[in-house]
Amino acid sequence: MDKSEYNQYKHRKSVKKLTFVGSSGELLKNTKVSVKQTKHRFLFGSGGFYAIPLANNEFEGAEKELNEKIIEKFLGIFNYATLPFYWGRFEPVKGKPDTKRLRKASEWLISKGCTLKGHPLCWHTVTAPWLLEMTNTDIFTTQINRIRRDVSNFTGIIDIWDVINEVVIMPIFNKYDNGITRICKEMGRIRLVREVFHAAKQANPDAILLINDFDTSESYDILVEGCLEAGIPIDAIGIQSHMHQGYWGVDKTLEIIDRFSRFKLPIHFTENTIVSGHLMPPEIVDLNDYVVDDWPTTPDGEERQAKEMVLHYKTLFSHPAVESITYWDFKDGQWLGAPSGFLRKDGSEKPAYKEIRKLIKEEWWTAPKDYVTDESGAINVTGFLGEYEAECIGKTVSFSIEKVNPDNNLVYL
Numbered sequence: 001m002d003k004s005e006y007n008q009y010k011h012r013k014s015v016k017k018l019t020f021v022g023s024s025g026e027l028l029k030n031t032k033v034s035v036k037q038t039k040h041r042f043l044f045g046s047g048g049f050y051a052i053p054l055a056n057n058e059f060e061g062a063e064k065e066l067n068e069k070i071i072e073k074f075l076g077i078f079n080y081a082t083l084p085f086y087w088g089r090f091e092p093v094k095g096k097p098d099t100k101r102l103r104k105a106s107e108w109l110i111s112k113g114c115t116l117k118g119h120p121l122c123w124h125t126v127t128a129p130w131l132l133e134m135t136n137t138d139i140f141t142t143q144i145n146r147i148r149r150d151v152s153n154f155t156g157i158i159d160i161w162d163v164i165n166e167v168v169i170m171p172i173f174n175k176y177d178n179g180i181t182r183i184c185k186e187m188g189r190i191r192l193v194r195e196v197f198h199a200a201k202q203a204n205p206d207a208i209l210l211i212n213d214f215d216t217s218e219s220y221d222i223l224v225e226g227c228l229e230a231g232i233p234i235d236a237i238g239i240q241s242h243m244h245q246g247y248w249g250v251d252k253t254l255e256i257i258d259r260f261s262r263f264k265l266p267i268h269f270t271e272n273t274i275v276s277g278h279l280m281p282p283e284i285v286d287l288n289d290y291v292v293d294d295w296p297t298t299p300d301g302e303e304r305q306a307k308e309m310v311l312h313y314k315t316l317f318s319h320p321a322v323e324s325i326t327y328w329d330f331k332d333g334q335w336l337g338a339p340s341g342f343l344r345k346d347g348s349e350k351p352a353y354k355e356i357r358k359l360i361k362e363e364w365w366t367a368p369k370d371y372v373t374d375e376s377g378a379i380n381v382t383g384f385l386g387e388y389e390a391e392c393i394g395k396t397v398s399f400s401i402e403k404v405n406p407d408n409n410l411v412y413l
Contacts, residue, residue, distance in 0.1 A: 009364070011320045012042065012384050016401045017408045019378040020392050027377030028413070034391040036368040039113060041385035041402070042317070043268075043324035044360050045080025046342070048109055048116070050330070052083070055108035056101050069347045074330055077342075077357045081114045082270075082326055083158065085150060086126035094130050099153055106157045116158045117326075119270075120165035120212065121147045122196045124173050124180040131179025136186050139179040144199045151203035160208040162238055162270065163200050164193055168215040168223055175286075189223060194232045201233050212238030212270050216256045224263060236323065237263065240271040244280040244287055244338055247308040253315050257322065266323040269316055273328045276305035276350060277339040287336060297332055297339035297350070306351035313359055327356075378408070 020028040053059055054067050074081075083102060084090070091097040106116055122143060131139050151161065170192075171185040184192050193211065200209050211227065211234050213220050227234060237260050241248060248256075260267055276297040284290045316322045328334075332341040342353040366383030373379055381388070387400050395413045 008318045012317065012364070013382060014385060014401050014403055014405055016381045016383075016388075016399065016405045017378055018381065018390065018399065018411050019376060019408055020373055020411045020413060021377065022393075022413060028373055028392065029375050029377050031373045031377070031392060033371045033373060033379055034368065035371060035379075035381055035383075035388055037366040037383060037386055037388050038398075039079055039387040040360070040364070041387075041400075042364075043080040043115060043326075045078045045082060045114075045117075045324065045326045046074065046330040047326070047328060047334070048074070048081025048083055048105070048114065049334075050074070051081065051109050052101055052105040055105040066347050070331060070343065073343060073347070073349065073353065075112050075114075077353070077360055079114060080117070080324060080326065081109050082117045082119045083109075085118045085121060086123070087128045087146065088126045090150075091128055091146070094128070097150070099150075103154070103157065106154065110157065115160070117160040117162065118150070118154065118158045120162040121150065121200060122163065122180060122192075123165040124170050124178050124184070125166070127178050127180050129178075132177060134179065136183050140183045140187070140195070143180070143183070144195060147196055147199040148203045151200050151207065155204045155207070159204065159206060161200060161210065162212040163209045164196050165212045166214060167193060167211065168213055168217075168219045190226050190230050190232075193223075193227050194230055197232050197234065208235045209233060210236045210238040210268060210270070212240065214240040214242065214271070216241075221259060224260070228263060234265065236266040236268050238268050238270040241269060241312075242271060242273045242287060242328070243308075244273060244275055244290070244336070244340070245282055245284065246279050247274055247312065250311065250315050253312065254319070257316075257319050261319075261321040267319075267321045268324040268326070269322060270324075270326050271328040272312065272325060273335070273338065273340040274305050274308050274312065274352075275338050275340045276301040276332075276352070280338075290336065292337065295333075295337045295339055297344060301339065302350050302352070306355045309352045310355050310359065313356060317359075317364065 022028050050067050050070050054071055059067050109116060167189050170181060171189060173181045197209055216239060224237060257267060277295050280290050316325050329340040331343045332339045332345045342350060344350060364384060371379040383401050385401050390397050392413055397411050
């Protein structure tokens with residue numbers, strides 16, 4: 001990494017001083033210490049939906065082999081996974097949520113080193129159809145109870161949540177009737193946001209709670225401002241960037257980040273896609289309206305996708321306000337049939353996978369290094385924020401590098 005790149009990413013690094021002490025209390029002077037990074041502090045992720053049937057042993061034969069390959073490649077690059085809590089699929093029958101399957105998948109992903117996020121707790125799309133049988137008062141009560149139940153059931157397992165999704169359009173959504181649009185239209189956006197956030201915060205006071213939207217216009221800006229003025233405990237702002245109609249470019253991306261940075265909250269890019277086939281026509285307003293029989297990936301498209309994805313990741317990683325990047329489709333054809341994945345449908349790697357893996361695991365990863373303690377038994381480790389291991393005199397200890405580190409950490413061996 002040259003000097004300009006170091007300065008660009010210096011906010012992602014820090015220094016940790018470690019002093020090594022032997023079993024008899026002696027300082028370990030002039031002693032070799034081997035240090036390696038084990039995990040990023042920054043959250044690099046994608047949808048972890050594949051893990052649910054895999055962790056629950058629901059695949060067989062070739063399908064199982066394919067999904068094992070997909071998850072292996074997923075874990076080879078990411079430390080963060082989003083799991084689906086779409087109400088209509090999670091609880092298609094009232095009172096029978098899919099908690100057991102999701103919990104098993106969650107615990108499996110955690111065992112593989114992943115941090116988890118649940119998506120979403122309140123959304124007008126893919127919501128429970130049986131809500132339509134209720135009055136608005138009962139819909140609201142049921143929604144709040146659903147949040148309390150699910151956040152409580154997954155506390156300590158899933159501690160990051162997209163609490164409410166796409167609120168800007170929620171009360172005026174008119175594609176089909178649904179219970180959440182009904183109550184949002186009656187209550188108003190800010191009041192509904194306040195109630196669902198308070199329910200989630202009460203269920204898990206330590207959770208990181210997001211508001212999330214694809215609308216990056218001034219409307220979302222105004223909504224966030226109003227929510228914060230109302231005292232709503234938003235911990236991070238979620239921004240979607242589905243670029244099926246073409247890459248945003250650096251200027252647009254930075255303009256959006258800078259505009260939302262004024263709220264002094266972390267920004268999570270929650271849903272990112274860049275296609276490796278033909279672009280969706282520009283006149284399409286709702287991406288769901290574009291339906292084609294086949295949307296293939298192409299060699300030229302894959303090269304374009306890789307270049308644009310590298311630029312997008314570098315732009316996001318360079319901005320101090322951004323704390324996570326979730327790429328939405330890990331494999332082609334998952335959402336709207338688009339060729340927007342890191343992998344092709346057969347699980348083979350596209351150029352984008354190789355390039356982003358190189359960024360995350362090489363350029364933005366602290367290389368293993370051998371140190372020798374000084375006369376006070378200390379070393380100073382400079383590296384990307386995250387988790388590390390240090391091996392000294394045959395023993396291994398874990399430590400972390402954070403933005404602000406104590407002046408000196410004693411390591412007893």
